[in-house]
Amino acid sequence: MSTVEQPHAEQFTSREQQSFAGTFGMWVFIASELLFFGPLLFGYLYLRVHYPEASAAASRHTDYLLGTANTAVLLTSSFLMALAGHAAESGKRPRAMRMLWAVAALGLVFLVLKGWEYHKDFQEHLFPGPHFRPEQDGRLQQLPGMQLFFILYFVLTGLHAVHLTIGILVCLAMAWRLRRPPPVGVSADAIEYAGLYWHFVDVVWIFLYPLLYLVGRAGG
Amino acid sequence: MERHTRIRPLVLTWLALLALLAISAGTSWLQLGWINTAIGLAVATVKVVLVGLVFMRLRMSHPLLRLTALAGLTTLALLFILSGADYATRSAVQAPWQHPSTVAPRLGR
Numbered sequence: 001m002s003t004v005e006q007p008h009a010e011q012f013t014s015r016e017q018q019s020f021a022g023t024f025g026m027w028v029f030i031a032s033e034l035l036f037f038g039p040l041l042f043g044y045l046y047l048r049v050h051y052p053e054a055s056a057a058a059s060r061h062t063d064y065l066l067g068t069a070n071t072a073v074l075l076t077s078s079f080l081m082a083l084a085g086h087a088a089e090s091g092k093r094p095r096a097m098r099m100l101w102a103v104a105a106l107g108l109v110f111l112v113l114k115g116w117e118y119h120k121d122f123q124e125h126l127f128p129g130p131h132f133r134p135e136q137d138g139r140l141q142q143l144p145g146m147q148l149f150f151i152l153y154f155v156l157t158g159l160h161a162v163h164l165t166i167g168i169l170v171c172l173a174m175a176w177r178l179r180r181p182p183p184v185g186v187s188a189d190a191i192e193y194a195g196l197y198w199h200f201v202d203v204v205w206i207f208l209y210p211l212l213y214l215v216g217r218a219g220g
Numbered sequence: 221m222e223r224h225t226r227i228r229p230l231v232l233t234w235l236a237l238l239a240l241l242a243i244s245a246g247t248s249w250l251q252l253g254w255i256n257t258a259i260g261l262a263v264a265t266v267k268v269v270l271v272g273l274v275f276m277r278l279r280m281s282h283p284l285l286r287l288t289a290l291a292g293l294t295t296l297a298l299l300f301i302l303s304g305a306d307y308a309t310r311s312a313v314q315a316p317w318q319h320p321s322t323v324a325p326r327l328g329r
Contacts, residue, residue: 027285031292038296042303050312068245072238079234082275086227199276206267210244210260218251
């Protein structure tokens with residue numbers, strides 16, 4: 001391997017051990033993050049079991065094209081993130097840096113599309129509360145459970161957007177700190193930890209996409 | 221730790237992910253009832269497995285890391301079962317507060 005040998009912190013016996021401890025810590029964090037999203041997903045299960053028609057009717061109000069486009073954007077960003085990790089590992093730091101800029105840019109594209117979608121949702125009175133007035137063919141469409149769907153929609157996508165924003169900031173910080181070689185600059189390990197977080201955020205969206213955008217699309 | 225990643229599997233995974241996205245996006249327009257949801261979730265699971273194995277490198281990582289990922293999923297499943305047992309064994313009592321549109325004062329109208 002062409003990776004530069006780096007000194008390890010004093011609490012570890014080797015660089016490998018330090019690197020593994022970091023990856024392990026990141027996985028524990030990801031497992032706890034999964035449980036952070038868990039209750040919302042359980043709320044969603046409750047909704048689908050108790051109000052199947054309302055969730056299908058509500059889901060048809062979400063923007064299919066924007067949701068699908070955003071999924072493609074995130075999947076591609078994950079791919080570029082994997083390439084960044086690969087480049088950093090083989091010592092190609094400028095290449096890793098370019099990849100991280102691209103990942104951050106795609107993350108930003110996702111947020112812009114999502115923001116536009118939120119804007120449309122507000123205009124269509126889909127935000128839960130006293131002004132919640134979904135319309136179908138010009139007529140008011142009120143089924144019990146539709147508001148619950150949109151509460152979950154906004155909280156789940158909002159929480160995801162917060163995570164993605166953190167991910168973008170991490171990517172930018174990593175790209176910036178890649179300019180200089182370690183130990184002053186960032187190590188390839190750090191790029192891998194950032195990558196694990198980014199992929200987790202992608203994984204959350206992979207599940208949100210069919211749950212929020214594809215229910216009852218074919219009518220029914 | 222000897223890590224041997226090549227670019228080719230990453231590219232193939234990316235293409236597979238986009239193909240899977242096309243499958244779930246396309247089949248959602250076929251009227252299949254509950255099978256639509258089943259396809260959506262199955263495709264999402266395959267996608268997540270691909271991301272986990274290739275992009276997150278679980279394929280060639282230490283078993284402890286795979287166990288950690290599995291522990292997260294198992295805990296989530298346990299909590300779903302325990303909470304679900306409660307909701308599955310009670311009948312929903314229709315209380316007036318469940319339908320704000322039928323109760324005065326009518327807000328926002």
